[in-house]
Amino acid sequence: MSVSSLLSRGAVDILEELQILTAKTMEKVEITKQYEVIRELGKGTYGRVNLVIHKARGTKMALKFLRKKTTKQKSFLQEYCISRYLSACPYIIGMYDIAFETDEFYVFAQEYAVAGDLFDIIPPQVGLSEHTTKRCIYQVALALDYLHNRKLVHRDIKPENILIFDKECRKIKLSDFGMTRIAGTTEKRVSGTIPYTAPELCETSKHSGFLVDYSIDVWAFGVLLFCMMTGNFPWEKALHSDSFYYEFYQWQKYKNANVPSQWRRFTSHALKMFSKLLSIEPEKRCSIKDILWYFGKTWLVTKEESHPSEAKNNNDVFVNIKPQGLPYLNGNTLDSNKSDTSPSLSFSSCSSYEDVPKESNANSILVSAPIEICV
Numbered sequence: 001m002s003v004s005s006l007l008s009r010g011a012v013d014i015l016e017e018l019q020i021l022t023a024k025t026m027e028k029v030e031i032t033k034q035y036e037v038i039r040e041l042g043k044g045t046y047g048r049v050n051l052v053i054h055k056a057r058g059t060k061m062a063l064k065f066l067r068k069k070t071t072k073q074k075s076f077l078q079e080y081c082i083s084r085y086l087s088a089c090p091y092i093i094g095m096y097d098i099a100f101e102t103d104e105f106y107v108f109a110q111e112y113a114v115a116g117d118l119f120d121i122i123p124p125q126v127g128l129s130e131h132t133t134k135r136c137i138y139q140v141a142l143a144l145d146y147l148h149n150r151k152l153v154h155r156d157i158k159p160e161n162i163l164i165f166d167k168e169c170r171k172i173k174l175s176d177f178g179m180t181r182i183a184g185t186t187e188k189r190v191s192g193t194i195p196y197t198a199p200e201l202c203e204t205s206k207h208s209g210f211l212v213d214y215s216i217d218v219w220a221f222g223v224l225l226f227c228m229m230t231g232n233f234p235w236e237k238a239l240h241s242d243s244f245y246y247e248f249y250q251w252q253k254y255k256n257a258n259v260p261s262q263w264r265r266f267t268s269h270a271l272k273m274f275s276k277l278l279s280i281e282p283e284k285r286c287s288i289k290d291i292l293w294y295f296g297k298t299w300l301v302t303k304e305e306s307h308p309s310e311a312k313n314n315n316d317v318f319v320n321i322k323p324q325g326l327p328y329l330n331g332n333t334l335d336s337n338k339s340d341t342s343p344s345l346s347f348s349s350c351s352s353y354e355d356v357p358k359e360s361n362a363n364s365i366l367v368s369a370p371i372e373i374c375v
């Protein structure tokens, strides 16, 4: 049975069927016989990703190795099949019809993203330009909308999982579906807390159950956007014990409180968008497609041309996106384990945020005082 013939049925049935088919056809392979290993592309919690050349086809591909010691076959099959199921979307990493095992690893093959991941190109404490951010995050939004329309929640949105094909982010693809689950299912909260973790999850005690919901991705998307535009995290953890988060919480709760300094660089339109994405109550958080309107607005108070060189950050306190020695770096979470009826976005008619009609940017300036990058 072909994948395309499976796609007309419900997501749950398709994924189950794909897993059964894959399990039946998985072979043991000796890597060096079929592949020439070029280099390691990255490391994650449960294995590594290598750039290889398929000897028979001469094709470069990325092989993801998941250690059998720490990954159940069921988890491997789930990640591979969800990735394949989603890979028809142009903003999601492409997959080869290749899954096999070695003595030590489960392995599958992905399209190779030549420029690496987004984390590597965000200038620390400065961030990307508004133009590059919009170009990139728009594609992430389309990828997430694609997932959410298929009742799936990614659950691990972060720059390390956004693969890039050029440094200007003209072409990016979402990857790593190891944590992806069907919306509405109950999961044990076994992942670590990282800056992208939504407050309702930070508060849930380890190993207690929680409902998988789209709002988890929406929150992480908001944090990702902040990171891209500032080169800093907004906070380390969305907990009241984190002073950066507490300040944000107070500001959001009592709307007339002062705008925390690290948010003052954003225009009123951008702040409205952040309030919707980072709504403290998950049920009030917007859906991903609700923010597409904001792409026609200006987001940074500073002129785009003067960004990022005007950034001033030498002696200030901030949550650095690339500090030394913090445990959530290099793609690792701390200790992570591994009927939407709304219309889909049209990829053909809406493939670039530049296509979104621009409106007047008047009234977008929130503060006239000098913008401080940090607190």
Ligand SMILES: Nc1ncnc2c1ncn2[C@@H]1O[C@H](COP(=O)(O)OP(=O)(O)OP(=O)(O)O)[C@@H](O)[C@H]1O
Residues within 6 Å of the ligand: 041, 042, 043, 044, 045, 046, 047, 048, 049, 062, 064, 093, 110, 111, 112, 113, 114, 116, 117, 160, 161, 163, 175, 176, 178, 330, 331, 332, 333
């Ligand atoms: N297809 C690819 N092309 C290029 N680089 C890749 C590709 N896939 C992964 N990488 C690199 O390898 C890193 C780790 O990959 P990946 O996130 O899939 O591993 P993981 O074990 O699932 O990580 P995590 O610990 O976040 O769950 C990525 O951050 C990226 O830098």
